[in-house]
Amino acid sequence: QSVLTQPPSASGTPGQSVAISCSGSSSNIGSNNLYWYQQFPGTAPKLLICTNSQRPSGVPERMSASKSGTSGSLAISGLRSEDEADYYCVAWDDRLGGPVFGGGTKLTVL
Amino acid sequence: EVHLVESGGGLVQPGGSLRLSCAGSRFDIIGNYMTWVRQAPGKGLEWVSVIDSRDGARYADSVKGRFTISRDNAKNTLFLQMNSLRVEDTGVYYCTRGPALYGDRDFWGQGTQVTVSS
Numbered sequence: 001q002s003v004l005t006q007p008p009s010a011s012g013t014p015g016q017s018v019a020i021s022c023s024g025s026s027s028n029i030g031s032n033n034l035y036w037y038q039q040f041p042g043t044a045p046k047l048l049i050c051t052n053s054q055r056p057s058g059v060p061e062r063m064s065a066s067k068s069g070t071s072g073s074l075a076i077s078g079l080r081s082e083d084e085a086d087y088y089c090v091a092w093d094d095r096l097g098g099p100v101f102g103g104g105t106k107l108t109v110l
Numbered sequence: 111e112v113h114l115v116e117s118g119g120g121l122v123q124p125g126g127s128l129r130l131s132c133a134g135s136r137f138d139i140i141g142n143y144m145t146w147v148r149q150a151p152g153k154g155l156e157w158v159s160v161i162d163s164r165d166g167a168r169y170a171d172s173v174k175g176r177f178t179i180s181r182d183n184a185k186n187t188l189f190l191q192m193n194s195l196r197v198e199d200t201g202v203y204y205c206t207r208g209p210a211l212y213g214d215r216d217f218w219g220q221g222t223q224v225t226v227s228s
Contacts, residue, residue, distance in 0.1 A: 035209065035210040037155075037209075043220075044204055044220050045155065045218060050216065051213050057214070088155055090155075090210045092210050092211060097168045098145065098160040098168050099157050099209050099210050100157065101147075101154060101157065102154070104155070
């Protein structure tokens with residue numbers, strides 16, 4: 001049982017938009033920044049969004065995110081086949097003194 | 111370019127021990143929050159242990175009393191001593207700066223495989 005709650009799966013067709021939600025609590029998302037990672041099979045997670053909505057260098061503009069209160073959302077527009085991956089939300093938890101993760105969302109591009 | 115390189119994984123029998131290392135390149139591990147994160151086969155990411163900027167350590171309940179995190183500043187290396195290993199400790203172990211603390215300077219290693227099996 002993950003501390004942050006994400007839907008286990010999401011899907012869309014090429015060109016469509018998709019959103020992935022992430023829900024937490026006051027001790028994590030409610031008081032700290034939310035991050036999003038993208039992971040392909042057999043590889044390490046790659047930072048997609050930092051500090052709630054900032055895109056690191058090299059991440060396309062069609063990847064965006066927002067945070068409000070104790071939840072956040074990752075949006076991907078203009079879906080491409082190469083977006084098919086697992087997506088994780090992460091935030092620091094003040095009560096735990098460590099990071100907490102969502103269970104991951106498997107994105108399928110139909 | 112910054113690199114974190116893990117090593118020390120392998121196959122071990124239940125009850126055995128392993129020591130994982132994570133060497134920093136073009137990056138000083140000292141003074142940073144560093145975390146070990148693991149991923150069981152086909153599962154999500156799970157926090158294992160964190161060492162804070164003042165070398166305070168915290169552990170997930172699943173590994174408390176069995177794992178010890180430490181770092182050697184002279185060698186710029188993070189360690190995870192894993193004792194009394196269980197089958198459920200099997201997975202890929204990643205060392206990370208942070209995560210979710212340093213903006214676009216959250217760094218992850220490539221991971222090292224730990225397999226606990228008889």
